[in-house]
Amino acid sequence: xxxxxxxxxxxxxxxxxxxxxxxxxxxxxxxxxxxxxxxxxxxxxxxxxxxxxxxxxxxxxxxxxxxxxxxxxxxxxxxxxxxxxxxxxxxxxxxxxxxxxxxxxxxxxxxxxxxxxxxxxxxxxxxxxxxxxxxxxxxxxxxxxxxxxxxxxxxxxxxxxxxxxxxxxxxxxxxxxxxxxxxxxxxxxxxxxxxxxxxxxxxxxxxxxxxxxxxxx
Ligand SMILES: C[S@@+](CC[C@H](N)C(=O)[O-])C[C@H]1O[C@@H](n2cnc3c(N)ncnc32)[C@H](O)[C@@H]1O
Numbered sequence: 001x002x003x004x005x006x007x008x009x010x011x012x013x014x015x016x017x018x019x020x021x022x023x024x025x026x027x028x029x030x031x032x033x034x035x036x037x038x039x040x041x042x043x044x045x046x047x048x049x050x051x052x053x054x055x056x057x058x059x060x061x062x063x064x065x066x067x068x069x070x071x072x073x074x075x076x077x078x079x080x081x082x083x084x085x086x087x088x089x090x091x092x093x094x095x096x097x098x099x100x101x102x103x104x105x106x107x108x109x110x111x112x113x114x115x116x117x118x119x120x121x122x123x124x125x126x127x128x129x130x131x132x133x134x135x136x137x138x139x140x141x142x143x144x145x146x147x148x149x150x151x152x153x154x155x156x157x158x159x160x161x162x163x164x165x166x167x168x169x170x171x172x173x174x175x176x177x178x179x180x181x182x183x184x185x186x187x188x189x190x191x192x193x194x195x196x197x198x199x200x201x202x203x204x205x206x207x208x209x210x211x212x213x214x215x216x217x
Pocket of ligand 1 (some may be wrong): 116118
């Protein structure tokens, strides 16, 4: 058993998932279709995926609902969450690329896949039809996204969570992927570390609203 806050999570699978050649090929194809949106030719490594999964589970609000994953790609972090005891049935994955959505549907039974633009999360919320989520995991390439669009996406993500909710964001860069100083939200950004066993090395950040405040609208 692992514990998320006070909630025990059954260890449904213990083996760390290893990437399959078909995962890498599907990801590479996605990158060739849209290099900017996908961010790089390689999906998150198993080490990164496990660190991200643990960071999300540590931040998840017990009884908050499913985990919302933005930009799931071929699902390495989704699988790592399952390996850590959080089953795909309790994850909603938003992905813009239709072929990657098909891939997720085919390879992660039980996962709810929503094809759409995560930057328009406020509008997607009607389609997702959930009251709340316990944490948000974002693989969106925030460094390539306009700051106001990134802030709108984060605003909608925080509205989706009970007060105290967290967004776990990963990035190849060295600076906060969404700059709190350039955002109208009262963002509190915490650097959780860098996973060097990733191509390129990946930094992990946790965002909260300062003092748990909801964003001014
Ligand atoms: C850096 S990759 C991360 C993929 C995967 N989560 C991983 O860790 O390997 C970014 C993913 O976000 C998706 N993406 C980019 N912009 C998006 C958007 N606006 N809405 C939904 N998905 C988006 C891309 O198609 C890609 O699958």
